[in-house]
Amino acid sequence: MAAIETEGLERTFKGGLTAVAGVDLAVREGEVYGFLGPNGAGKTTTVRMLVTLLRPTGGRATVAGHDVAREPDAVRRRIGVALQEAALDPLMTGRELVELQATLHGISPARVRGRARELLERVDLLDAQDRRVGTYSGGMKRRLDLALALIHEPAVLFLDEPTTGLDPVSRMTLWDEVRRLKAAGTTVFLTTQYLEEADQLADRVGIIDGGRLVAEGTPAELKAEAGHARLDLTFAAGGDGPDLEAAAAALRPFGTPAPGTDGTHLRLALPGGAAEIAPIVRALDEAGVELRGLQVVQPTLDDVFVARTGHRLDPEEPRADAAAGPR
Amino acid sequence: MTRVVAALARRALRTTARRPQFVAPLVLFPTLFLAANVGGLTRATSLPGFPPVPSFLDFQLAGSLTQALLLGGVASGIAIALEIEMGFFDRLLAAPIPRVAIVLGRLCAAAVVALGQVAWFLAVDLAFGGSVEGGPLGALAVAAIGVVAGVGFGATGITIALLARNVATVQGVFPLVFVILFGSSAFFPRDLLQSPAREVARYNPLSLIADGLRDPLVGPVSAGPVLEGLAAAGGVAVVMTAACVLALRRRLARA
Numbered sequence: 314m315a316a317i318e319t320e321g322l323e324r325t326f327k328g329g330l331t332a333v334a335g336v337d338l339a340v341r342e343g344e345v346y347g348f349l350g351p352n353g354a355g356k357t358t359t360v361r362m363l364v365t366l367l368r369p370t371g372g373r374a375t376v377a378g379h380d381v382a383r384e385p386d387a388v389r390r391r392i393g394v395a396l397q398e399a400a401l402d403p404l405m406t407g408r409e410l411v412e413l414q415a416t417l418h419g420i421s422p423a424r425v426r427g428r429a430r431e432l433l434e435r436v437d438l439l440d441a442q443d444r445r446v447g448t449y450s451g452g453m454k455r456r457l458d459l460a461l462a463l464i465h466e467p468a469v470l471f472l473d474e475p476t477t478g479l480d481p482v483s484r485m486t487l488w489d490e491v492r493r494l495k496a497a498g499t500t501v502f503l504t505t506q507y508l509e510e511a512d513q514l515a516d517r518v519g520i521i522d523g524g525r526l527v528a529e530g531t532p533a534e535l536k537a538e539a540g541h542a543r544l545d546l547t548f549a550a551g552g553d554g555p556d557l558e559a560a561a562a563a564l565r566p567f568g569t570p571a572p573g574t575d576g577t578h579l580r581l582a583l584p585g586g587a588a589e590i591a592p593i594v595r596a597l598d599e600a601g602v603e604l605r606g607l608q609v610v611q612p613t614l615d616d617v618f619v620a621r622t623g624h625r626l627d628p629e630e631p632r633a634d635a636a637a638g639p640r
Numbered sequence: 641m642t643r644v645v646a647a648l649a650r651r652a653l654r655t656t657a658r659r660p661q662f663v664a665p666l667v668l669f670p671t672l673f674l675a676a677n678v679g680g681l682t683r684a685t686s687l688p689g690f691p692p693v694p695s696f697l698d699f700q701l702a703g704s705l706t707q708a709l710l711l712g713g714v715a716s717g718i719a720i721a722l723e724i725e726m727g728f729f730d731r732l733l734a735a736p737i738p739r740v741a742i743v744l745g746r747l748c749a750a751a752v753v754a755l756g757q758v759a760w761f762l763a764v765d766l767a768f769g770g771s772v773e774g775g776p777l778g779a780l781a782v783a784a785i786g787v788v789a790g791v792g793f794g795a796t797g798i799t800i801a802l803l804a805r806n807v808a809t810v811q812g813v814f815p816l817v818f819v820i821l822f823g824s825s826a827f828f829p830r831d832l833l834q835s836p837a838r839e840v841a842r843y844n845p846l847s848l849i850a851d852g853l854r855d856p857l858v859g860p861v862s863a864g865p866v867l868e869g870l871a872a873a874g875g876v877a878v879v880m881t882a883a884c885v886l887a888l889r890r891r892l893a894r895a
Contacts, residue, residue: 364734367895389736396734400727404658405651416647417735445658461731 314378316342316469316500317363323371324358332358334524335372340502340517342468345495347515347532348504349614355524356504357397360473363502364394377468390418393467395458397474397504403447407438407457410446411464418465432460436490452483459490469500476510488514508614520618527621532614539612539620542583544590545573549603556602563600567593583609644737648745652719653752662719665711666753667760674704674764677827689832693858697770702854703826705761705782706846709754709790710817716750717797717810724805739892743884746798747791754790758783765857778856785852785869792876795884802887826850848872 317340324333333355340346350356361367363376365385374381377391401410411429420428433439436456446454455475462470472491476484491514494501505511511518512532520528520535528535548560557572560579564570567589570579583589587609597604619625656662674697682696693699723729732742762772762779772778801810821827823837824846833841841847852869855862 366730366733386736389734392734394731394734396727396730400731402651402655402723402726402728404655409651409654413647413651414735417644417732417737419736422643 314342315339315375316344317346317374317376317502319359319363319372319374321372322359322362322369322374324355324362324367325370332524333362333369336521336524336526338519338526340500342500343495343498344516345491345501345503345514347511347518348502348521349506349508349511349518349618350504350521351506354521356506356521357473358524359521360396360471360502360504364392364471365389390465391468393462393465393470395455395462395470395472395475397477401446401449401454401457401461404445406443406445407433407449408442410457411442411460414461414464420465428464432463435463436460437486450483452479452486455479455483455487456490459487463494467499469502470494472501472503474504474506476505476507484510508618512614518614520614520621522618522622528617535614535617536612539616540582542586542609542611544581544583544593545608545610546570546579546581546593546597546604547606548577548579549605559600560597560602563596563602564593566596577605641738641741644741645744645748648732648741649748649752652746652749656715656719656749656753662715665708666715667708667757670704670708670711671760671764673707674700674761677704678768684828687832689829691829691831691858694771694773695769697765697768698773698857699854700827701761701765701770701857702850703821705757705786705853706789706824706826706850707817707821708757708761709786710793710821710846712750712753712757712790713793713795713797714810714814714817715753715797716746716794717799717801717813718807720746720798720801721804721807721810724801725807733892739888740885743795743798743881743888747794747881747884750794751787751791754787754794755783757790758786770857772857773859774856774861778861781856781861781866781870782853785849785866785873788870788877789849789873792873792878792880795877795880799880799884799887802884802891805891820844820846824850845872845876849876 317338319336319338322333322336323331325331336359348356348359358367362369363374363381365381365388369382376388379387379391381388408429411432412425415425415428430439433442436459438453438457438460441449441453446457449457459475476487479487488510491501491503503514515532517529517531518535519526530538546560548557557576557579561570564579564581568582570581572579581593590607590609594604594607615625677700678697684690685693685696685699720729733739762782765772774781797810800813804810823840824844825833825841826846830838830841830847848868849872851865852872855865855869
């Protein structure tokens, strides 16, 4: 049974904005599914429908075997949710929030305190448990949010852009926790606009743009689909700069090199993989071109995104349709 | 459900107590208003037609308490609107609880706050030479009307918040509190008001609530004003709680 399944899932807001336009998903149990897309692509709207905060205006969706529209209570009992902005009351302490969440999820009064302590320890917030959340750093808030989402050991965990705005150390800590959850068999639906995050964590990735799923597969499958690895070559500058013409001539038997932007680089596709590197270096040496450095660049999910949508996935560039639904 | 409502009420009380900007309108501002009125208008009791009262403080206290209870309602509304704006409301909606518990928890907190406001104003009354002429039964009557009115005003604030979904709109209601209050007999005897203010005050349920609160303070408890006050407060509480639940359903249906 799929942990999450959608068929033609749609959401059109009042005013006619279609944020999600017929998304089909099948997320397997125990899988980490990365839902990748730029701001406004429809990620958060999809999540809000799957966690029963928004009604779909078309199609259907089941989570943990329950229909989100017809059995929302059953869905809510089986899921954990950490929404995009860590929606935490800044006036409560970490411990108070976790204990409240435990009560809301029906954990018996005798177990509330112990369970709260256990989770706060797991996310490394035990020392800060009696501090008001308003004094927490962004990373601490995200960890607390995760603890809240895990309080009832959900079958399916939704993490909506869990690392947006976090420093690298906090990001790594969250990644480690997601890996631990996967090892424990929890299904994780992770939305992100970070390519590396999807690449590192997800078993499978769905790429969404303009409310439509434009690609789906394992990161390796998607990258393989995007094309070959390429070789970036940097040449040492002589008196008048590097002789790129001589370098390009030496490289021609291996393909058509493309110049970089700063006049010291050339790029060459590597259809034969790393085995081609030694002959290339030898050819350059024989042509008397001094090579300063080289780097093999593998295709990225961004290349997949460009191939499928015609534009880059830029987290810094908000889009006009960035609506995630009414509050 | 009882456990969830109690947990949400405790949380609401805790966060209210931690927001000084919320606590001030609940007791401090109405107390200052009371002090200013009592300090400058004491001779009003000598006006022809002014009902016999032990002191102007006893008379004014009901008005200030009514004002405090109304501001408590605004505070409940602002608290819910803040939760909606910061996303905490969504956290509650995503939890496997009956959604009406979110509203009931906040209303239980409003009841406790109202009881605290009643206790505060009775203490102020006694501390500054006033009296509760109706004795312990009178104090109980004031507490009962105060708590029920507090729930009604809280439900009104929450309804506005659920419909408006933003703090600014709920804060915009603040001046209306004074318009409604001064259109009642909370601060001045109805018989001394001129037309049309007298007619407005006659049909303003706040007059019944204020008169019900006042009656046990200025004389022995008489069933009429107290029951009328209780009925008016109960009416506001029932109607506005129903409106509150409908507003929540409307909000969820439109999500």
